Amino acid sequence: MTPDYLKSLLDDVRDGNTAVDAALEQLRQLPFQDLGFAQVDHHRQLRQGMPEVIFGEGKTIAQIERIMTAMSTKGSNVLVTRLDADKAQKILTIFPAASYHDEARCLTLEQKPIEHSGKGTILVVSAGTSDIPVASEALLTAGFLGNRVEHLYDVGVAGIHRLLARSEMLAAASVIIVVAGMEGALPSVVGGLVNKPVIAVPTSIGYGASFGGIAALLGMLNSCAAGVTVVNIDNGFGAACAASLMNRV
Amino acid sequence: MTPDYLKSLLDDVRDGNTAVDAALEQLRQLPFQDLGFAQVDHHRQLRQGMPEVIFGEGKTIAQIERIMTAMSTKGSNVLVTRLDADKAQKILTIFPAASYHDEARCLTLEQKPIEHSGKGTILVVSAGTSDIPVASEALLTAGFLGNRVEHLYDVGVAGIHRLLARSEMLAAASVIIVVAGMEGALPSVVGGLVNKPVIAVPTSIGYGASFGGIAALLGMLNSCAAGVTVVNIDNGFGAACAASLMNRV
Amino acid sequence: MTPDYLKSLLDDVRDGNTAVDAALEQLRQLPFQDLGFAQVDHHRQLRQGMPEVIFGEGKTIAQIERIMTAMSTKGSNVLVTRLDADKAQKILTIFPAASYHDEARCLTLEQKPIEHSGKGTILVVSAGTSDIPVASEALLTAGFLGNRVEHLYDVGVAGIHRLLARSEMLAAASVIIVVAGMEGALPSVVGGLVNKPVIAVPTSIGYGASFGGIAALLGMLNSCAAGVTVVNIDNGFGAACAASLMNRV
């Protein structure tokens, strides 16, 4: 229900084409429905060309199939995150046009080309080889949301020269996602080297006192580099969503 | 030391104007010093017109005075955060041109006009009246870093209509900082209403199981609204720094 | 043992029909037994028509069968909660009159009709699709305890319009159970919209810093909406029991 519609409703009341009671009933439900559609439109990325997203973990193959069918019939691009290889194989037999991305544990169904509308490049940096799955989820999501992306992996702080050797790559990015487990120190170092928003993603990599990512999370929240913000442990997808919004400010 | 300087050094070696050993010595220290100055230049806000920042908590008046003197003689604008009223009064007697901002617990010394170079407006939203000190720190910092700012206070989720009534204000911002204590639910609701980066700031407001802001922090990290990133508890300053970078992507 | 019985015992002693020693022996065990039965009677729902409840988790099929047999021979209705599908199939072969409720992971044996004796309707609201198992347990239990029930699912705070569009449903309920994982913000929003008791149920849904439901639990305990009370993580059954008592105040 647009402002135009609202105006025509009032015109109809004025002209006697719609009774006051009938108009009243329509108005009673209006604001939330209107707001609702507006919100979905701006916020849930239902606009032409933007992907739909399904959080795959804990959903059955049948549930995923049902949602994907509903989405794909609208011609949308679809992204399924947190999907293990076994489930993915079965879904690929139903949607042969889809692709599974092993490292990122994501499945994509691209029904129309992705346009790169962001201002610059989103760079995904990761500390250790074990952080790569989370980094890949971020990289793939950022690309799927219509951003140019690059990555720089295995540049942990215990070998700081590897990071410094790529300082031009850091300087060229518009937004940087830094993925790290264990002590989670990499975002602070990166944040000290650049003048761009840095999104820190703690990973659950580690053992003992890493407590499933808490050590990395706390390290990032306490970063001494201003300009670093943090998302939930292992939340590569959320980091990419935030980066994509930042890339369109 | 610029690439040009490096080239002229090599030219000198080639032309015999500089001995190999002398050049060797200069090159040995070059990269880090160069990198260092470059970083300070781009990252530590030494550029003309940007403020210098002092974290006031735990510093003595003498220490703050000494740092402020060093900074002010360079003609910089200076921001002192986390400064209580008692210390501030004494510093104002030394720097009468400075101003103290009670609610934000910040002191500013403005020696040259602040230019608004960001792309849009940074909006600071807060949940309860007790969250206002942290929100004020964010608001003041964002303005001091050269951004247009607006604020919207006391719109907690238990009275959701107050927030919804201002949806145009939310839609008009380029970056939104959301400050909330207790259950920390406001960033999720705001994140669901807009299509802009949302920076969530948990506050230590609350009692009992709020655990000094942990409840709010966890709530924000687990936000179901994609696009929300989080900073440390009570870190209004850090949120503003991040927002300022986002406002310049 | 009722007061009447006690009086008749004393009458018998007075009239010489019961010896003092025999009466003494009966009285020695009386108060606790009496209290015991009274408690069981009022509190453990042994009254005609009320269900018996078995917590299925960690019990073997043989144990559940033995308890169900004892209960069903008394003609009681029986509810088994936290029962996985495999165990349920085997129990259904023993009690063919029972039904298994997949989503709620509950089994019910209804031997006499359930009367709806509560004052109003208990409404179960849930935030995300993954919270539905816990919501279903609450819904089924509340109905089995003799309450009219309704539900409203998938109305999380990141899409607040979906909740607002159903405000009449909220207003019509007498007690509301709100089930949510992740940041657990929904009960605060619901509590701000209605004037009824709201029981918040955190779920273990989420990952990383959700810590198996702790984030949601803390969010709910710190709710800024007065009138919200909280039960244990995933405790849909307990929420329904409490709601049922509230519905009979």
Next chain:
Amino acid sequence: MTPDYLKSLLDDVRDGNTAVDAALEQLRQLPFQDLGFAQVDHHRQLRQGMPEVIFGEGKTIAQIERIMTAMSTKGSNVLVTRLDADKAQKILTIFPAASYHDEARCLTLEQKPIEHSGKGTILVVSAGTSDIPVASEALLTAGFLGNRVEHLYDVGVAGIHRLLARSEMLAAASVIIVVAGMEGALPSVVGGLVNKPVIAVPTSIGYGASFGGIAALLGMLNSCAAGVTVVNIDNGFGAACAASLMNRV
């Protein structure tokens, strides 16, 4: 803005007394304002005769005075919670008609008589003498919200006979608030004795491994007595609000 007002607006449009554009402008802001006032009306206790509440902790005397003045000029009854004795003395000099309740750390300003509209009695039970401040806050609040109240103090589980001796008092209540620190076991015992909603309030009383009320909070969340719900540590006020709503189901 009531439905009546909305209808008369539409009547005016129909009759040509109000131009469509003017009506449009009014309607644009309507739903949220309307919702807002409605919510405030039903939920925020702005109805005639209900008290207004100020959370006193962390507010200055000037702030409290300003809010109280605004409220009292509307003729409302006012309740200030978490107010220490020093501040209270100063406020009493400004509002001589107010009363300070030492044990409950609350101040009340009663401008019109409180009507008892709840269905039954709210009973406040507490475990130790140190829990009495929290219990008193609950007791006073429940009374101020228009409920008949009773209390039963110092009946901790280590002397279980003291509680059992008062079982009639427990049985006569419509809602029971149980306040306990240390191991927080009392709500489970009470919940096993009655057939009424029990609201458990953990207190921060204790030392060492009581961790400021966490031990009691966890004990209550894990209560083996169905029908027990929990509020935040030391939140006597919140328990009373919830009890008051339950007493009106």
Next chain:
Amino acid sequence: MTPDYLKSLLDDVRDGNTAVDAALEQLRQLPFQDLGFAQVDHHRQLRQGMPEVIFGEGKTIAQIERIMTAMSTKGSNVLVTRLDADKAQKILTIFPAASYHDEARCLTLEQKPIEHSGKGTILVVSAGTSDIPVASEALLTAGFLGNRVEHLYDVGVAGIHRLLARSEMLAAASVIIVVAGMEGALPSVVGGLVNKPVIAVPTSIGYGASFGGIAALLGMLNSCAAGVTVVNIDNGFGAACAASLMNRV
């Protein structure tokens, strides 16, 4: 109310000396009261010669005076624990016969001699000099409860020879209370040297990762020496109560 009394009541009913209704009324309150008095008698140390105990922390001088007066008029010995020196001085002016024990932060009023009725000696061992206040509370309490006591201080595990040199003292005790902060390792070592019940008392001594005694508490709960049981942090009083019961098994 003893069994004898109950029998005589029934005799009176049989003989017509007491009406059934009057007997009924007496019986209605009997069991819990009877149980109550019995419990208090056996459990709460109301027997002739045993001390009464007041937990002093958080009580005002007036409250302590009122309770002490009630107790002392019964001729009981009185123990006040967790009493700071300032309060104690004021109480000593009211009860000049009382004594204050600085290290143990306890006040005692001894109105009749303490009999040593335990089977053997309770030995209190402590690790560091900072643990002595808690150890003193245990020592004084154990003596006041009628046990022979000895102590062995400053025998921490980093100087294990000091403990080993006193192995005869350890062997001679009937129950051993071991008080330790920091890593809380001493109870394990003592438990490995003796064949007697060892009660471990963690203290809040330490800094950083001692977390107010949690490190010591966890160390003691995980003791590899069977026969070690644990009480709350700093709970010297509780350890002495338990030791006193063990000394009378």
Next chain:
Amino acid sequence: MTPDYLKSLLDDVRDGNTAVDAALEQLRQLPFQDLGFAQVDHHRQLRQGMPEVIFGEGKTIAQIERIMTAMSTKGSNVLVTRLDADKAQKILTIFPAASYHDEARCLTLEQKPIEHSGKGTILVVSAGTSDIPVASEALLTAGFLGNRVEHLYDVGVAGIHRLLARSEMLAAASVIIVVAGMEGALPSVVGGLVNKPVIAVPTSIGYGASFGGIAALLGMLNSCAAGVTVVNIDNGFGAACAASLMNRV
């Protein structure tokens, strides 16, 4: 090496039967060996008739077999705790004289009769049916260590009358082990009813905010009943060892 042996060694030196160097060599190792054997003798229960104990969890069948063989050849009674049924079946084929106790998850090999040398009876009380495995481990261990034992199960605090009805059983015990999960309130109630040492054993039973037994553990450490001591979560064996020592004070 006994004092007698030491004396005879010195006699031999005096009489010239042993060279000083040979004696020196023996003495060099003496004190620790002597201490060692003494400790093992008194503390590790190597005395005639006492069982040897093997912690079965994490040990392979081969390891357990090797240790059992070594022990059984000495004619000792052997107790293996934390042994699952699968491993037990295989060990029973090797040691057909052994018995496996399913509920307690323990295996015993009784090569000589167990003498009951304790002073009184150790009573094991448990709250819920799910706590029975831990209670059984305690019961079996206490019996195996030579104590008379009794048990009282399923007397949780939500049905307090069941416990009160057995108060004579409680009063007759010399030491009471109380096993409880969830809120862990039972030891406080029992401790308030008796005048004997109470050993509280938290169990990992529960879900959500029970945190694997932490809620129960904290509840027990904060018990308001003096005389209660606590062991590690699920440590039925340790409770029985401590109770056995208390039963011999």
Next chain:
Amino acid sequence: MTPDYLKSLLDDVRDGNTAVDAALEQLRQLPFQDLGFAQVDHHRQLRQGMPEVIFGEGKTIAQIERIMTAMSTKGSNVLVTRLDADKAQKILTIFPAASYHDEARCLTLEQKPIEHSGKGTILVVSAGTSDIPVASEALLTAGFLGNRVEHLYDVGVAGIHRLLARSEMLAAASVIIVVAGMEGALPSVVGGLVNKPVIAVPTSIGYGASFGGIAALLGMLNSCAAGVTVVNIDNGFGAACAASLMNRV
């Protein structure tokens, strides 16, 4: 790129053999690469005769094979840690010259003899038999890094004489690694007996309130013996690396 190489580059520029632009390009990448190699050289043990290390956990057999192939072709010795027996068997079929060490869960490929270049002996001490896997990882790593090693197992603090009997072994070591789970008390006792650096390794051995090694970790961090430093839970490898560096100071 060595200083010599840098000098020869400058010589070439001076002599006209290398153009300035070509030299410039080489220099641009130089410092970090140079630093990099230097760091790797000094820090990552790429020097002749030192092992390469692969953290096996979470890596596939294919990944490990690829890295091992790259390393072994350089003639390096290779150490794979945290490798389970199944994966190891498959790797042994590819690298038949390698050996698998079951207890330590490590695989080694020794292509040239290990030289013992450390100053003294590294002694690995462990508390219980369950701590042996972590101790073995430390022992094997320390030896592989070129240190003389010894071990002393099963000397927990509950049988302190076993440790004391080996005090000469402790005194003879240059660095001591102490591995312990449960209460983690052993490092404090060892630290009190010797005058050498002690590295404490908490293990995840235990149950209940051991919290996967947290109890032991906290115990070690709070050690009352000065000179004790701590590594992460179960990090035998890290302890050995640190010990090896200390053995070369």
Next chain:
Amino acid sequence: MTPDYLKSLLDDVRDGNTAVDAALEQLRQLPFQDLGFAQVDHHRQLRQGMPEVIFGEGKTIAQIERIMTAMSTKGSNVLVTRLDADKAQKILTIFPAASYHDEARCLTLEQKPIEHSGKGTILVVSAGTSDIPVASEALLTAGFLGNRVEHLYDVGVAGIHRLLARSEMLAAASVIIVVAGMEGALPSVVGGLVNKPVIAVPTSIGYGASFGGIAALLGMLNSCAAGVTVVNIDNGFGAACAASLMNRV
């Protein structure tokens, strides 16, 4: 009591100069006393020239004076740590030869010159200016224990170039103590740059989610740089003791 003494005792027995019973009595106490004195001698730094240490926190001025007097009469050097300025002033009036070190909060009494017996230099590195008190305690202690010391302050990871510019200083040290609060990332970076033992000291500096140093502590325990060991939060003294031992391996 030395081996020589033991031999002469046996000689006396052989020669009849000492009776067997008298020898027996001496031997009975020997091992522990001997061990004890030996341990104290080697371990507790009673050797000529080494300082005695008093932990000042929580001790009264009188207690410190008494211990210092006992120590100083033996001619020892004395170090008092964790001593605030007020207490220090009063102690300086008693011991005018002592010095107070404000930043390190330590007092020293140097009665004989400190010899530098360590092999190399201990370098103390710190991240922020607020970490300097802890760094100073480490620096002063290391010097007092007879080591050459250097320091490098304010080289946090957000300005990594400052650290890299001093890489020669890092390379020249024999042991490095790294002090850092907030995210605690500095030890990992330092550990990656050097080939020496690195002792990490977390500080309680920070706010919000730094949790009094826990974030830094966890970061350090999870360091990805092998060779880093950790001490308790704020434990500069302990780090220096460990470094001093390492400097003498």
